[in-house]
Amino acid sequence: MNTQFHITDELAWAAFDSRDRAFDGRVIVAVTTTRIYCKPSCPARRPLRAHVQFYCDPADARDAGFRACLRCKPDEVGRDRVAVARAVALLGGEDAPTGLDELAAAVGYAPHHFHRLFKRATGVTPAAYARGLKATRAVAALEQEERVTDAIYEAGYSAPSRFYETAGDRLGMTPSAWKRGGAGVTIRWTLAETSLGPMLVAATDKGLCRVSFDEDAESLRLRFPHAQIVEGDGALARLAADVVAEVETPGLDRDLPIDVQGTAFQEAVWQALRAIPPGETRSYAQLAAAAGNPGAVRAAGTACGANQVAIVIPCHRAQRSDGTLGGYAYGLDRKLALRRREGVREAKRGD
Template identity: 65%
Template sequence: MNHMTRLPVSLPARSPAMPDADACWAAFLARDRAMDGVFVGCVASTGIYCKPSCAARHPRRENMSFLPDPAAARAAGFRACLRCRPDEIGRDRLAVEKAVALIESAEEALRLEAIADHVGYAPHHFHRLFKRETGLTPAAFARGMRAERLKRALAQPGSVTAAIYEAGYNAPSRAYADAEQHLGMTPSAWKDGGRGVTIRWRVIDSSLGSMLVAATGKGLCRISFGEGEGALRARFPHADIRPADPALDVMAQRVVALVDDPAAGADLPVDVRGTSFQQAVWAALRAIPPGETRSYGAIAAAIGRPGAVRAAGTACGDNALAVLIPCHRVVRGDGSMGGYAWGLERKQALLAREADK
């Protein structure tokens, strides 16, 4: 039910900047799969280059150097590792890029076989590859893109039916099913500012200030610091906004506990919707263990989009569930705090508390 940004339309094959040498070495020691495709490691003693997640025994640090991609490694006289096959990362990403372009341009839903044939892979293999790179299956990715087109069409003048067909749906039933998943409400309710949707809310004190906690009948739709009923009504001016009931009171207490104990609300129900890209970023955020941080670049790489660092930052900013989806655990590549919608002092306090656990 959160505000959504436009889904990026391509999958850049490489990051605009690679990490420094110390960060690259740390990625190799951790065999960090999220950094595959961001850079390669070159081993002077063997003359080969590897991806960061290579399972081979680690060389000595003094024998390692790092380059941005396989082409640079080959130009420097190194050859590809036969165990981790670093060149296939680029080939796979280009295939996903090509598939995304095809899905975006298609007027109707495409079968997996057609997409795989278009990029030159066997269907079952490409299905696994696409999910590994994007966090979603090709079908789920296509539904997310189509739902985003529906959202944009609903924002324009005209009827709901016209918007449904303009977005590429063959029947309203499929549009309503996708809207339930991606918009959190029916197309007509979304177009009309949340009309017909009941949202309960309350403001509750926490050790880091007051928190707005709001939920639909399905789960939490807004957790924020320093907001109140007015902010909720501005987001959904025609929704049925009501005071908290006992069920929300219980959830609100668990939300407040999250501020001091990140594990307190792991199973809280949620009702937030976003684009396929946003959903992948938020899933990556929830995978960061308490007490640890990731860079925006690492989050982009973790979802198979190493070039989409800025878009990953935007998705973090669009997070509607403070603390529960821990966007405070994302920092800049140089280790500085970066931004935080609810204030850098809160971000620093949350990270300090988690580090002490």
């Protein structure tokens, strides 16, 4: 297959065979026995590999004599992606739509249909995405404005009460504590032994805020200079044991609490990472698409690098589009070890 996205036939078939929605719009699958072309996530029964060809887009498939599948409607994928991208841009603008009906109308979709479409593409609802954007602006404003109230209005909230309703969950601390650089927040830490080396586990009252290899309490103090850093108690020991278990025996679906913050895009990438089943991987391009911005492949890689809680947000399941490893903050040997424990089959080409 000659494609501008550099997707090999093997990768395209793997996406089609697993019904991977992240490849919808990036490759077209054509079945020679039926003369029908589909998107990779088409729910129809899979044909034999020998009866499948791949194309860059629907136009190429049509030129080759294939017709669109009436079940998965592959010609609509491009329109859907454009609509989601347009909605993301609208939500980030100064005159953002105030509700789902207005947003859906602006991009030409029915509200309920677009709600499902947006969540499938980004991992969050339009309302959650908008709240994330506001909270991200609030974080930036709190670092610049002298008064917390001014920062709240600057971020786009209609009143301080609207911000305080969700600020604790979003920021992990009160706005005034954030303004003081985390002063008043207690972070408990412990060093846990794993087969991959000692691991720092640190948490606030809300959840894990740092999980890393090759770090200690001093590195934690440098990262959170105004927080109260104390040794962990029994509750943290139990939480750390669950994290260690994820290292040693991944895949038991432990729902570990986290208290981390990022941009709306970073958090969408982290949600996409947490949704990957053990033993499976996603490319940075797939993660960017899942976060609602297919063109932000490099930013998806940066979001993986900004991950504060290794293992819990499994950025070791991210890789390049050609199947090779990419980077890992704690060394590629550890990344390989984690993936092998999950049963990941690595690409044969060198990284």
